[in-house]
Amino acid sequence: MSRKEDFIQHITAGYNCKGESITLGGAILDGEALTDAHVKVPLKTLNRHGLIAGATGTGKTKTIQVFSEQLSNFGIPVLMMDIKGDFSGIAKEGEEKPFITERHAKINIPYTTASFPVELLTLSEQNGVRLRATISEFGPVLFSRILNLNDTQAGVVSVIFKYCDDNKMPLLDLKDIKKVINYITEEGKDEIEEHYGKISTSTTGTILRKIIELEQQGADLFFGEMSFDVEDLMRIDENGKGYINILRLTDIQDKPKLFSTFMLSLLAEIYQQMPEKGDSDQPELIIFIDEAHLIFNEASKTLLEQIETIVKLIRSKGVGIYFITQNPMDIPSGVLAQLGLKIQHALRAFTANDRKAIKQTADNYPTSDYYKTDEVLTSLGIGEALVTALNEKGIPTPLAATMMRAPMSRMDILTESEIQEINNKSKLVKKYSELIDRESAYEMLNKKIAVVEEEINKQEQKQESQKQQNQGPSTASVVGKSVLKVLTNATFIRGAFGVLTKMFKK
Template identity: 50%
Template sequence: MSKEKFITSIQNSYTQNPNSIYLGAGIYQSAIVAEASVYLSMRMMNRHGLVTGATGSGKTRTLQLLAEQLSNAGVPVFMPDMKGDLSGMAAEGQRNAKIDERAQALGINFSPATFPVELYSLSGKLGAQMRATITEFGPALLSKILELNDTQTGVLNILFKYADDKQLPMVDFSDLKKVLNYLTDGKGALEIKADYGKISSATASTILRKIVSLEQQGVDHLFGEPSFDIEDLFEKIDGKGVISLLNVSDIQSQPAIFSTFMLSLLAELYQRLPEAGDLDKPKLIFFLDEAHLLFKDAPKAFLDQIDQIIRLIRSKGVGIFFCTQVTQDVPANVLAQLGNRIHHVIRAFTPNDVKALKETIKTFPKSAYYDMEQQFTQLGTGQAFITVLNEKGIPTETVVTHLAPPVSVMGPLAEADYQHLLESSDMNKKYKVSVDPESAFEMLNERMAQQQASDEDAQETERKTKTTTTKKAEKSTFEEVMASPVAKQVGRELVRGVFGMLFGAAPRRSSRRKTSLF
């Protein structure tokens, strides 16, 4: 097919409107065709998306490109900063030969710009502290980071159910441990036996050890008050949507924790946001980088929860984009809901890589312009296979795209600028100082103290009752004995004898004198 037909096909498939994001230009027979512009409709971004590609293929810069244009359109963005190199969006990009060359090939003007950026952190060291309460986090997500089996997860569900029923807010790990200990021993175990079932000491000990292990890893600060308010993700400054960056570069060795925490934010968004229907542009776009960490070794209940959130959250105006290395990192039921796809180069070095490549190609609309299996392995940095949903929700023509460059700094902020941005942040001031409200720990301690005092009072009352009863019994026995005829006779004899000795006549002395023998 001719170049003209290629241009017409792409222009008909990817239409431009005020609420669309410019991604780049199509490539035809290894040449960049500026007229074949590729757009992503913001109206379809709540149908979710997928960005994949090998390490070093340009995925992070693609996310930056999307975030910048969403911010310009007044759409807030939340995204993890895996390596700490996205903070540069708060500073203007610098022109260089490579950027000028790319802009010229695309037929666009490169205009450096800055964007409102809010820095967050799970450690509290690299940004405003993000926290959640144990109750908000929920048993399914907590089981994931504790790596519990099905039996232990069932016990965790009992703890949460009991705490909900008894209105015991669980804020941090100390609350969770207190509820666990309370329901394992003594009266707490008897209290739940009928309604919730018995908790074995072995299972409780295992869960407790895993909680302590996380505490030793310094994860306990994730849970507490003030917990993060999701309304803060919807901030705008000067008409631009705020780009909220969760810097996780200092806890990369704990991937299950930050990936699960991000899912907890999604779950809260799903629960709290009202229905919005189809909007011209989304309320929020949520990027999940390193998505394979979210699904790795995940139990079925966890996967079911993700599936439900993905299916239903789009009607609340929230779009989710997963970012990972290969398509197969995402479960099939989730993958089926991702209508917008940007695939960078795939390295086919092993038989498994070749198999993954062929499976990925099957997920794309067929193209008359490319040998897709060959083209996928020959993509350059900053190039990608793209298919998205058009305004009518129909998948667009598959096109190899030379992507536009971001207009902000493609790297981290300078250290001094980073610290200045953090210190001047209202969010950092809002979440910096933790508080310790009355929660399950204090409530159960008070309840146990009251029970102990009540038990001591009952024991004292019982002791006094026994003492009184014993005395009454002794007195009664004595009176009965003294009232008997034998006792009366003995009593008279005793009285007579005693009084006789005391008051009776003195014994008479003998009047006879002693007679001497001599």
């Protein structure tokens, strides 16, 4: 048996799938793409997460596009966090060009053009489905970790949430929690100290400064109602295709805290809301996180621990998370160890540090009798990648240099008129376009303060009247505390990682 025949048998056996699978492309040996060595990934292992890495311009976006198209065809919804803004063309049918015909002939995979159902989501003022969540839904633990608070400061945040729970004051947006912080250090200081203990003003001042920092990154647009329902990510169109939800993040590249805030809240809520799936034939949802280094570079140690924990647990809900970045070393080792599928596009070696990174990257892949991994990493062409996955038994597949198939949809972005067309047809845009500002902690505390001030004014007037009538001393000095009556006690039910179950879902 020749080396080539032996390699084809090796790849065919390693990537053989009895159940449904995604075909990424054809294996490459000695620079030749082989027609009889297809690289496939079983649907049942896609909830084991993955990594798509490579230098700029090597084909990562097209790989995600190919991946998402096939997921959609199987009725599996996708959430793509699109930071560069170059993924939206998946909504429109592609065009077969000579280089595509040639590529698909080499790997012996038929090519057809197609478009896919798309929803355009936004965290900012861009057109699309507005994503929001309330402060209460975060809960004190997750909110404290996002602010990178120490234990003492996190304890005060827990007191704030408990006070609002006990007094049935919803914490919906940032102005609510800022108002509560001001209240407990000023007008309500005695009330808080009596029922919850003394709170240092220096601690509340630090918390307030960190909230303002988050607010300056645009979080005031994110926190509020109506809250986004994760079930709206799970939609299937009338043709049985899963919706591809594209979160447009082009205007928050310089706001990593907002990005991390959203991502963690979303993953935690998906974990809480979705039922346990166990072993199933296909995932319920696949999430692609582009430019993943933006999350990890800004994350504190506690935030990294939170991410790692969620990544470990969420796969049991049938959710796969795929990190996209230039260098796999951008991903913390604890997270990298959880990733079952790795698609590594070319890396470039311009400096000694680059060569060191390539050596470290090569060490993260299975050894192969057919490739010198560190050499292959620098010689891969555009649209080629090293692939290793998990087979249906959960065993790592052989390393395969792969010529990736081409996307069936447009390999370019949508025009503004095409974006508007999608948004005009969207039911979700209409559902989430209205900004709701119902009575919450901010308004309730203002009323409470007004009541106290009115009572104090009445007592002062009474004191003045008594003084004039020589009826003895006034009792105005004892007013403040007695006027503040506790509202109906209530306890919010919080799920995993402090995320609140939707209380006010309509």
